Amino acid sequence: xxxxxxxxxxxxxxxxxxxxxxxxxxxxxxxxxxxxxxxxxxxxxxxxxxxxxxxxxxxxxxxxxxxxxxxxxxxxxxxxxxxxxxxxxxxxxxxxxxxxxxxxxxxxxxxxxxxxxxxxxxxxxxxxxxxxxxxxxxxxxxxxxxxxxxxxxxxxxxxxxxx
Amino acid sequence: xxxxxxxxxxxxxxxxxxxxxxxxxxxxxxxxxxxxxxxxxxxxxxxxxxxxxxxxxxxxxxxxxxxxxxxxxxxxxxxxxxxxxxxxxxxxxxxxxxxxxxxxxxxxxxxxxxxxxxxxxxxxxxxxxxxxxxxxxxxxxxxxxxxxxxxxxxxxxxxxxxxxxxxxxxxxxxxxxxxxxxxxxxxxxxxxxxxxxxxxxxxxxxxxxxxxxxxxxxxxxxxxxxxxxxxxxxxxxxxxxxxxxxxxxxxxxxxxxxxxxxxxxxxxxxxxxxxxxxxxxxxxxxxxxxxxxxxxxxxxxxxxxxxxxxxxxxxxxxxxxxxxxxxxxxxxxxxxxxxxxxxxxxxxxxxxxxxxxxxxxxxxxxxxxxxxxxxxxxxxxxxxxxxxxxxxxxxxxxxxxxxxxxxxxxxxxxxxxxxxxxxxxxxxxxxxxxxxxxxxxxxxxxxxxxxxxxxxxxxxxxxxxxxxxxxxxxxxxxxxxxxxxxxxxxxxxxxxxxxxxxxxxxxxxxxxxxxxxxxxxxxxxxxxxxxxxxxxxxxxxxxxxxxxxxxxxxxxxxxxxxxxxxxxxxxxxxxxxxxxxxxxxxxxxxxxxxxxxxxxxxxxxxxxxxxxxxxxxxxxxxxxxxxxxxxxxxxxxxxxxxxxxxxxx
Amino acid sequence: xxxxxxxxxxxxxxxxxxxxxxxxxxxxxxxxxxxxxxxxxxxxxxxxxxxxxxxxxxxxxxxxxxxxxxxxxxxxxxxxxxxxxxxxxxxxxxxxxxxxxxxxxxxxxxxxxxxxxxxxx
Numbered sequence: 001x002x003x004x005x006x007x008x009x010x011x012x013x014x015x016x017x018x019x020x021x022x023x024x025x026x027x028x029x030x031x032x033x034x035x036x037x038x039x040x041x042x043x044x045x046x047x048x049x050x051x052x053x054x055x056x057x058x059x060x061x062x063x064x065x066x067x068x069x070x071x072x073x074x075x076x077x078x079x080x081x082x083x084x085x086x087x088x089x090x091x092x093x094x095x096x097x098x099x100x101x102x103x104x105x106x107x108x109x110x111x112x113x114x115x116x117x118x119x120x121x122x123x124x125x126x127x128x129x130x131x132x133x134x135x136x137x138x139x140x141x142x143x144x145x146x147x148x149x150x151x152x153x154x155x156x157x158x159x160x161x162x163x
Numbered sequence: 164x165x166x167x168x169x170x171x172x173x174x175x176x177x178x179x180x181x182x183x184x185x186x187x188x189x190x191x192x193x194x195x196x197x198x199x200x201x202x203x204x205x206x207x208x209x210x211x212x213x214x215x216x217x218x219x220x221x222x223x224x225x226x227x228x229x230x231x232x233x234x235x236x237x238x239x240x241x242x243x244x245x246x247x248x249x250x251x252x253x254x255x256x257x258x259x260x261x262x263x264x265x266x267x268x269x270x271x272x273x274x275x276x277x278x279x280x281x282x283x284x285x286x287x288x289x290x291x292x293x294x295x296x297x298x299x300x301x302x303x304x305x306x307x308x309x310x311x312x313x314x315x316x317x318x319x320x321x322x323x324x325x326x327x328x329x330x331x332x333x334x335x336x337x338x339x340x341x342x343x344x345x346x347x348x349x350x351x352x353x354x355x356x357x358x359x360x361x362x363x364x365x366x367x368x369x370x371x372x373x374x375x376x377x378x379x380x381x382x383x384x385x386x387x388x389x390x391x392x393x394x395x396x397x398x399x400x401x402x403x404x405x406x407x408x409x410x411x412x413x414x415x416x417x418x419x420x421x422x423x424x425x426x427x428x429x430x431x432x433x434x435x436x437x438x439x440x441x442x443x444x445x446x447x448x449x450x451x452x453x454x455x456x457x458x459x460x461x462x463x464x465x466x467x468x469x470x471x472x473x474x475x476x477x478x479x480x481x482x483x484x485x486x487x488x489x490x491x492x493x494x495x496x497x498x499x500x501x502x503x504x505x506x507x508x509x510x511x512x513x514x515x516x517x518x519x520x521x522x523x524x525x526x527x528x529x530x531x532x533x534x535x536x537x538x539x540x541x542x543x544x545x546x547x548x549x550x551x552x553x554x555x556x557x558x559x560x561x562x563x564x565x566x567x568x569x570x571x572x573x574x575x576x577x578x579x580x581x582x583x584x585x586x587x588x589x590x591x592x593x594x595x596x597x598x599x600x601x602x603x604x605x606x607x608x609x610x611x612x613x614x615x616x617x618x619x620x621x622x623x624x625x626x627x628x629x630x631x632x633x634x635x636x637x638x639x640x641x642x643x644x645x646x647x648x649x650x651x652x653x654x655x656x657x658x659x660x661x662x663x664x665x666x667x668x669x670x671x672x673x674x675x676x677x678x679x680x681x682x683x684x685x686x687x688x689x690x691x692x693x694x695x696x697x698x699x700x701x702x703x704x705x706x707x708x709x710x711x712x713x714x715x716x717x718x719x720x721x722x723x724x725x726x727x728x729x730x731x732x733x734x735x736x737x738x739x740x741x742x743x744x745x746x747x748x749x750x751x752x753x754x755x756x757x758x759x760x761x762x763x764x765x766x767x768x769x770x771x772x773x774x775x776x777x778x779x780x781x782x783x784x785x786x787x788x789x790x791x792x793x794x795x796x797x798x799x800x801x802x803x804x805x806x807x808x809x810x811x812x
Numbered sequence: 813x814x815x816x817x818x819x820x821x822x823x824x825x826x827x828x829x830x831x832x833x834x835x836x837x838x839x840x841x842x843x844x845x846x847x848x849x850x851x852x853x854x855x856x857x858x859x860x861x862x863x864x865x866x867x868x869x870x871x872x873x874x875x876x877x878x879x880x881x882x883x884x885x886x887x888x889x890x891x892x893x894x895x896x897x898x899x900x901x902x903x904x905x906x907x908x909x910x911x912x913x914x915x916x917x918x919x920x921x922x923x924x925x926x927x928x929x930x931x932x933x
Contacts, residue, residue: 040789041681042775043726052772052781054789057439059781061772091771153773168829168921175825211867212823215896218918219826226918233896424824494836 010106015136016083016096018065019072022134023096024103025141029085033099036080049152050095055084061152062093068150069120072097087145092152094141103131110138120144168220175216176269177424179225182209183265186258190251203240206254210236213261224264224279231286232257238290253289257282427523430483437473437480438764444473445761445785481522481666488566488575489517490526495537495564502541509559510545516566521573525644525664529575532640532648536577536660537562539634544581544658554655556580568666572646575662584610584652592618610650614638642745642796645671645688671765673792675758675784676741679728682790684763684782685752689795691742693757701735708735710742710751717742718802719751725777725798726791731755745799752798765792777801815932816840816857820850820864820876821894826917830863833921834928847871851879854886861932862891863915866902874909881910890931894919 013024014033039051039062048068052059062082066072074095082093113125124147126138145152186209189202210232217226232254238244260282267274447469451462492514503510521529545551545560552558565576586609593600593612600612612618616635641648646664665671665688673684674693694712702709708719719740723730732738732755740751763782768775768791779794817839821827824845831841842859844850848870850862862880866873873893880886890912895902906914915927 038788040781040791041726041728042772042791043728043777045775052768052789054783054787057435057442057766057783058771059766059768059783059789151773171825171829171832174828175823178824205869208822208867208869211896215865215917216823216825218896219829219920493832494838497836497838 010104013103013105013136013138014083015100015103015131016081017072017098017100018069018096021071022100022131022136024129024136024138025083025085027102029087029141031084031086031091034082034084034093035078036076036082036095046151048150053082053093055091055093058091060084060091060093062095063145063150063152064095066095066097085141085145087142090145090153092145101131103129103136105129105138113137121149123147172220172268174424175220175222176265179213179216179265180262182213183258183262185209187255190255190258193246193251195246195248195251198239198246200240203236203246207233207236207240222264222268224274224276225261225268227279228257228261228264228282228286231283231290235286235290244290250289253285257286260285425483427484430480433480434484437477438766440473441477441762441764442783442785442787444469446787449785477670481670482520484523485520485666486523486526487518488521488526488529488573489514491529491533492517492564492566494530494534498534498537499541499562502538503560506542507547508541508545509548510541511559511561513561513563514565515563519566519568519573521566521664522666525573528640528644529662529664532637532662533564533575533577535634535637537564540577540579540581540658540660544579546582550582554582573664573666575664577660577662578657579659580657583654583656583658584613584650585654589613606652610652613650614648639796645686647688670762671792672760673763673782674741674760675790676722676739676752676754677756677758678722678726678754679730681726681728682758682784682788683722683726683754684790684792685741685743685795686779686792687760689743689745691744691749693739693741695738696735696740698736708753710735710740712742715749717749717751719753720798720802721753722793723753723755725801743795745796748799748802750799750802752793752795763790763792814838814840815860816842817928817932818842818844818850818853818857818859818862820844820847820862820868820873822846822865822868826865829921830924833924837925837928839928839932847873847876847879850876854880854883858885859889861889861928862886863928864891864893865917866893866895874905877906877909877911892927892931 012027014027014030015022015024017023037053039053041051042049042061045051048064050062050064052061054060064074066074076095079098081096081099083096083099084091084093110127110129113122113127120137120139124140124144126140129136129138144150186206189206193199193202193206210229214226214229214233217223217229235244235254239246244250260278264274264279264282266272444466448466451459451466454462495514496512499510499512502508540562541560545562546554546556548558551560561578561580563576563578565574565578567574586606589609589612590600590602590604593615596615596618598612598615598618600609614634614637616633618633618635638648641662641664644664646662649661649663650658651661652658671684672687674687674690676683676685692713696710696712700711702711702716708721710717710719717740719735721730721733721735721738723733730738735753738753738755739757740753741757742749742751765780766782768778768781775791777794777798778791780792781789782792784790817834819827819830819834819841821830821843822845827843827845831843834841842853842857844853846868847864850864851871853859854862862876864873864876871879873895877891877893880889880891891910892913892915893906893909893911894915894917895906896917903914912931913927915924
């Protein structure tokens with residue numbers, strides 16, 4: 001994934017923090033931001049899947065990326081934020097430490113992601129950018145959420161939502 | 164193939180009324196100086212559609228009036244005749260006449276043919292001078308005799324094959340094929356011309372007293388069990404209509420249209436919203452508990468009112484999705500006919516209660532299991548004519564499909580008057596397959612064996628019932644619908660398979676149970692009893708716990724282990740055990756506490772997540788939290804085999 | 813696998829009747845209410861046979877047939893045109909558009925099944 005996928009246009013990203021690191025996702029995939037609430041536990045799910053919550057009648061899974069990628073500390077308090085994302089036809093919540101800002105980036109402001117030095121596998125990254133003296137890691141959230149590694153969806157379902 | 168066309172009449176009436184309204188509206192606003200081509204086209208199409216439908220459904224009076232209208236409108240849209248005020252007035256009058264006739268058909272009244280003749284000739288007078296009716300040979304016919312100048316022999320042909328297909332034996336034809344068929348059809352044998360010569364007569368040689376009308380009459384008469392069904396998109400039945408069983412649709416028809424056609428998605432959205440309303444209402448009930456005494460009482464009254472209204476809304480909305488079970492049943496006359504011919508058996512199919520209504524999604528999922536059961540009855544149930552004769556039974560076997568509503572359930576029966584289940588053969592087969600069986604088992608338990616995986620009693624595996632798919636799959640399908648299946652049988656007299664289904668898939672009656680800080684819902688249909696186990700009845704066997712109640716050793720599955728949560732108690736004698744029953748086995752689920760019985764709205768987990776073993780879905784509780792609905796059927800597979808345990812114990 | 817038929821007719825009652833009849837005989841059926849809807853359905857699905865009315869809003873049957881014949885997937889599929897006009901002009905139009913055959917409305921369920929069986933043999 002390189003800057004070409006942005007089509008040369010300025011794009012908006014929502015930046016958030018996991019521990020001390022700054023990340024950002026395409027704002028078009030963000031459905032809403034809400035405070036942390038206790039999720040209903042799912043038996044035998046990996047520990048980074050916190051469970052499911054009621055999002056206006058839809059049953060939506062919540063993933064704690066801090067646990068999955070071992071960044072920061074998985075604490076849950078009144079400041080903990082859940083970013084609700086719409087990925088293809090699915091809705092998924094991700095737990096983050098805080099939401100920072102909406103940032104505008106043009107393709108020339110984005111550098112390719114390094115192969116190492118970032119908690120996320122480079123497969124799930126769109127690139128890096130500097131915003132106000134700190135580095136923001138652009139996450140390819142679509143790729144991450146639908147990955148086999150997270151196993152959020154049944155693989156057969158994945159196929160069916162691809163087209 | 165007998166199709167009861169009556170079931171489409173309602174839709175035809177509605178759409179015809181819509182067409183009449185369209186014609187009226189467009190005629191009134193037609194610009195006589197510069198008539199809009201598309202408007203004229205639309206008017207033409209409206210008349211054309213009514214004519215097409217009337218022909219098929221046998222409403223000859225409508226057909227004959229629209230036929231002449233169509234000719235006139237065709238001339239208008241082709242610019243062969245200019246519309247003027249007089250003509251528009253005349254057409255509007257014709258629309259009124261059609262409205263009268265439509266109403267007569269709707270209300271099942273006798274058609275006044277003098278009126279029809281007047282209406283028809285009225286339109287004829289509107290045709291411009293020089294355009295005589297006679298020039299169009301089929302003008303006088305209400306429908307369909309077309310002359311073909313090139314191939315006059317085909318004047319009465321209603322279908323035909325152009326080169327590329329053999330259709331010699333067809334006596335009456337109402338279709339045709341153009342040559343050269345682009346490869347779709349092989350084996351060209353006869354030319355269109357020669358085959359045309361073969362088709363000596365057509366379907367519709369009598370104009371007014373039409374053969375079609377007769378055929379319609381007979382086909383609707385012989386299938387009394389198959390009752391009018393709204394098609395797709397379903398024409399929702401009015402709630403009032405639903406509450407008046409036995410009132411024929413025609414009687415309910417007022418002068419106004421009584422139903423509208425709605426997209427299924429819209430209905431589903433409404434159902435979801437009502438589900439939300441139910442949840443909100445139970446949230447309110449939870450909040451109401453925190454109020455002080457005086458307010459609490461007033462709150463309770465209001466909540467009670469709200470609950471009643473919500474339930475009524477819910478029931479009304481659910482009823483929109485209901486379809487008559489004849490939607491599934493209607494496919495079986497064909498299945499029975501084909502199969503009995505294949506097997507050399509003579510079988511009559513009877514259908515009762517076809518108008519019993521069931522949720523649309525259930526109807527769709529019922530097709531496979533029902534087909535399997537009907538095939539099974541024909542293949543294994545009904546004996547060969549020889550065997551029947553030897554047993555002193557009529558040579559013609561009888562299979563009956565029944566449907567009825569009983570409380571919140573729909574009961575579907577598949578009855579056959581065949582030889583009945585063979586106890587000895589089932590037992591020996593069960594032993595052969597390593598299933599636990601003994602001669603002392605009750606008939607009921609023996610019959611239940613046929614639902615075990617891999618069981619098939621047919622001496623000969625036929626290509627009708629096949630080998631791979633057995634009754635176990637049928638049972639699994641039915642329980643995935645939240646239902647169950649039972650069988651009863653009398654030797655020499657036949658068998659009855661009974662399917663019990665919930666009215667809808669969207670709501671389940673469940674028991675809320677708590678384990679640690681989590682709440683789960685157990686479907687009531689699976690629950691036998693809940694108890695705090697009496698001390699003496701708890702037996703331990705290594706790591707496994709058994710509960711000896713009701714003359715049975717129930718293996719106990721601690722839910723906290725299965726769901727990986729921290730429970731309040733791990734001691735079965737202090738916990739609550741919910742005895743459950745599935746198609747596979749009976750066992751106990753150990754929980755901390757019963758929260759209470761309630762109706763819950765089933766939400767899909769798979770919409771945004773994936774399947775979870777042991778979990779059928781989720782629901783939203785009164786406090787807004789999510790509770791998982793247990794899939795008792797799949798939990799059963801992690802229970803130790805009770806029979807082995809029984810031996811040891 | 814049952815054969816999949818696309819039924820195109822602007823009249824709901826006829827659509828339902830055709831759909832019901834074909835389904836009863838074991839066909840899978842999809843219905844479209846005009847040529848435009850049918851064409852877009854055909855672009856994403858492959859049907860074993862298309863049964864289309866002639867007079868419809870938006871796109872008529874003849875235009876639909878012509879358009880379908882330009883799609884590789886439908887260059888050889890049976891397409892029948894349902895028409896109330898059995899005259900030669902109509903047949904010539906259908907033939908020129910590339911239809912496999914025609915069927916006169918009104919028809920009864922039996923002849924419908926006969927045609928269907930023939931084209932999808």
